[in-house]
Amino acid sequence: MHINLDTLKEDIRTSLDRDRFVVFHGYARTVDDLPAVYWDTERYPDHEDFLKSAKAVGVSMIVFHQQEFTGAMVEDAMDSLESGDVSADDYRLIKGRLEELRRYDGFTCTMELSFDYQGRAYIYELRSEWFDEYSEILEELEFGMSGDKEEGADPMGGYFSKN
Numbered sequence: 001m002h003i004n005l006d007t008l009k010e011d012i013r014t015s016l017d018r019d020r021f022v023v024f025h026g027y028a029r030t031v032d033d034l035p036a037v038y039w040d041t042e043r044y045p046d047h048e049d050f051l052k053s054a055k056a057v058g059v060s061m062i063v064f065h066q067q068e069f070t071g072a073m074v075e076d077a078m079d080s081l082e083s084g085d086v087s088a089d090d091y092r093l094i095k096g097r098l099e100e101l102r103r104y105d106g107f108t109c110t111m112e113l114s115f116d117y118q119g120r121a122y123i124y125e126l127r128s129e130w131f132d133e134y135s136e137i138l139e140e141l142e143f144g145m146s147g148d149k150e151e152g153a154d155p156m157g158g159y160f161s162k163n
Contacts, residue, residue: 005108005128012047022061029114029121039124050124059115069109074102080141101134
């Protein structure tokens with residue numbers, strides 16, 4: 001699903017104001033110790049449905065988090081690439097992918113709405129496709145640098161039968 005989070009961000013603000021939610025501009029809830037339940041944004045992408053659920057259970061405050069993509073994020077990934085142990089071909093490929101991502105500097109890359117109800121955090125999270133690509137690159141760099149990546153190594157550690 002291709003979605004412009006900057007446009008959606010304005011739609012969400014309008015919905016929050018219209019429904020008279022108190023908006024708390026907070027950090028991403030994924031780091032909370034509170035058990036979390038995630039909204040299925042693949043099958044039910046409309047934020048209005050999430051807000052209707054919050055309203056139905058009597059919630060009046062929504063935590064709103066958004067993250068802007070910056071050139072510094074690309075620089076950090078470039079630094080990881082420089083210090084990483086990757087082949088020359090992988091280096092060129094990853095560097096090119098990171099350079100392409102620079103065009104998103106200043107765009108919203110992830111957005112989250114959440115509320116607490118009966119000891120759980122209910123979370124509606126969207127990420128742009130290009131930010132998912134950036135996150136995959138970071139994982140590749142981390143995995144490649146961890147020393148765990150061996151040619152032909154069994155990713156499951158040999159615990160499962162290959163039958």
